[in-house]
Amino acid sequence: MTPTLRTPLTELVGIDHPVVQTGMGWVAGPSLVSATSNAGGLGILASATMTYAELEAAIAKTKAQTAKPFGVNIRADATDAGERIDLLIREKVAVASFALAPKKDLIAKLKDAGVVVVPSIGAAKHAVKVASWGADAVIVQGGEGGGHTGPVATTLLLPSVLDAVDIPVVAAGGFFDGRGLAAALSYGAAGVAMGTRFLLTRESTVPDAVKQEYLARHLQDTVVSLKVDGMPHRVLNTELVDRLEHSGRWRGLGAAIANAARFKNMTGMKWSTIVRDGLTMRKQKDLTWSQVVMAANTPMLLRAGLVEGNTKAGVLAAGQVTGIIDDVPSCAELIDRIVTDAVARIDALAALRGSANTAP
Ligand SMILES: Cc1cc2nc3c(=O)[nH]c(=O)nc-3n(C[C@H](O)[C@H](O)[C@H](O)COP(=O)(O)O)c2cc1C
Numbered sequence: 428m429t430p431t432l433r434t435p436l437t438e439l440v441g442i443d444h445p446v447v448q449t450g451m452g453w454v455a456g457p458s459l460v461s462a463t464s465n466a467g468g469l470g471i472l473a474s475a476t477m478t479y480a481e482l483e484a485a486i487a488k489t490k491a492q493t494a495k496p497f498g499v500n501i502r503a504d505a506t507d508a509g510e511r512i513d514l515l516i517r518e519k520v521a522v523a524s525f526a527l528a529p530k531k532d533l534i535a536k537l538k539d540a541g542v543v544v545v546p547s548i549g550a551a552k553h554a555v556k557v558a559s560w561g562a563d564a565v566i567v568q569g570g571e572g573g574g575h576t577g578p579v580a581t582t583l584l585l586p587s588v589l590d591a592v593d594i595p596v597v598a599a600g601g602f603f604d605g606r607g608l609a610a611a612l613s614y615g616a617a618g619v620a621m622g623t624r625f626l627l628t629r630e631s632t633v634p635d636a637v638k639q640e641y642l643a644r645h646l647q648d649t650v651v652s653l654k655v656d657g658m659p660h661r662v663l664n665t666e667l668v669d670r671l672e673h674s675g676r677w678r679g680l681g682a683a684i685a686n687a688a689r690f691k692n693m694t695g696m697k698w699s700t701i702v703r704d705g706l707t708m709r710k711q712k713d714l715t716w717s718q719v720v721m722a723a724n725t726p727m728l729l730r731a732g733l734v735e736g737n738t739k740a741g742v743l744a745a746g747q748v749t750g751i752i753d754d755v756p757s758c759a760e761l762i763d764r765i766v767t768d769a770v771a772r773i774d775a776l777a778a779l780r781g782s783a784n785t786a787p
Contacts, residue, residue, distance in 0.1 A: 429467070429763045430770045432608075435595035436469075436617035439563060440496050440522060440543055443467030444766050445618025446608070447566065447597055448625040448758070449547075450500025450524055451574065451744070452476035452726070453733040454633055455625075457485050461492035462630035462758040471498040471524050476726060479507055479514070486518050498522030498545070503529040516540040524566070526575075528553055531560040538563070547599070549577035549584070551591040564595040566620045572600030573623045573746035576651060576661045589615045603748050605768020609776070612769070623746040629757045634736030638755055640743065646750030655742055656722035663749070667741025671721065 431437075434445040448455065448463040450473035460470030472489060474482045482499070489497055501511050503525045512533055515523055523529075523537050525546040534544050538561055546557045547566040554565045567588045569581025577584070581600040588596050595617035602611065602619040611619045625631060627638055640663070650664045654671040662668055731740035756764070 429766050432612070432766060432770060432773075434612065434617045436564065436597055439595060439617075440469055442469050442496055444762055445597075445612070446762050446765060447471065447599075447618060447620035449566070449599060449620045449622045450474070450498070450526070451622050451626060453730050454622075454631060455500070456632060457488040457492060458630050458632050459625060459628065459758070460497050461489050462628070463625065463762070464489075464493045464495040464497045466757075466759040466762045467495075468758070468762050469496065469498060469522065471500050471522065473500050474511060475500065475502045475505070475526065476730070479510060482511060483514060486514070486520060490518070496521035498524050498543075500524040500526060501529075503527045503533070503546075508533065512537060515542055528557050534561045545597070548588070550579075551584075551587045554588045554592045554596070558592040558594050562594065564597060564617065565592065566597045566599050568620075569598075569600030570651070571661075571747040573626075573649075573661050573749070574744040575658050576600070577659065578651075585611070585614050585616060601746060601748050603752055605765045605770075605772055608765055608769035609772040612773070613776075621748075623748050624752060624761065625758070626745075627749075627752050627755050628761055629755055633733050636736050636738055637732055637743065640738050641745060641749045642753060642755070644745070644749050646747060648750055649745050649747050654721060656725040660725075661744065661746060663743040663745045665741045665743065 431443060432445055436445045437443065444467045446468040448459060448468060448470045450471040452473045453476050455471060455473040460472050463470030472485055477485060499515055499520050501508055501523060504527055505511065520542060522543045522545055528546050537544050543563045545564045545566060546562050547568055548554045548557065549568055554567065557565060567584055568576060569584045570576050570578050571580060581598060585598050597618045597620045598611040598616040599620035602621045603624040608619050626633055627641055644663060648664050649661050650668060651659045651661045652668055652672055653659055655662060655668065725742055728740045728742035729744060731737040732743045
């Protein structure tokens, strides 16, 4: 039987183990989320890549597969964020996770309804802000983490956030084993949250050929690129990413349009949709046209890889930790070995304490 570690996170959410599976677009669906929650961790559905109707169906399916608490990750800037929050409240979802800081009134609404609010943040000042707005806990993601990420490593970002706020802090970015969990708890964190490690589990629906692509990578085989979608995005260093990284402004645009044409067929995306999404993004962010074309394509390129198993799609979000992972366990096996090993390491550390050496 898996030993237990009680932390402010397990108490806050009512879970057995301080291990969170994060909301990963196209990856964190009902299968992965229910397997994590059934194993005593906290599974989080990724809703940024789902329509409202798909999210409704995913919540229903997850509830049919687990009676344990689970969460939903929402983009706070989504046009229908308000409706999605109402859905979470109606469906009594245990945890609302946010990729970007949610507004104060949204936090208050969720908390009034008994939903635990856990935004993901990448800097201490953001943690202070959401804590002052009433967030129950934060997930802090260091630069080694997969997907959109910041420049500061977990080893420094985590203590800076722990020093800044009094609410439970969950450490993310680079975790995969019991050593990491024991270390995070030693820092003062309330648990760990993992993306890439959970992508590489049996219940993750990512096609096997793509999982093999991740497993084959070494520690240096990811890159943080601004050229994928205009924001720092940690991805596998594929031929496409390499080409984007080494193209100038205009060659970049040419390459992006050529890619758009190639990937349009792969993803079924219409030119009108690419242009419409691109115009919206150009208005919201200061992007070059080549970034706009790539950004409009990125969600569909991720989908082509992570859902359809197209290993040539070229955009695969991944943490550096992919370079150290070499197996695909079930979620239950994974959580069991992480917690069992963390407990053994904590005991071994406690045994280091002895009385002063009195030898002459
Ligand atoms: C394939 C993939 C997709 C991701 N999609 C999202 C997302 O949709 N929303 C989000 O908040 N974070 C997303 N992330 C970031 C993760 O939620 C998590 O913070 C990160 O993976 C932690 O670092 P790790 O990969 O080292 O465990 C994604 C990460 C990966 C690897």
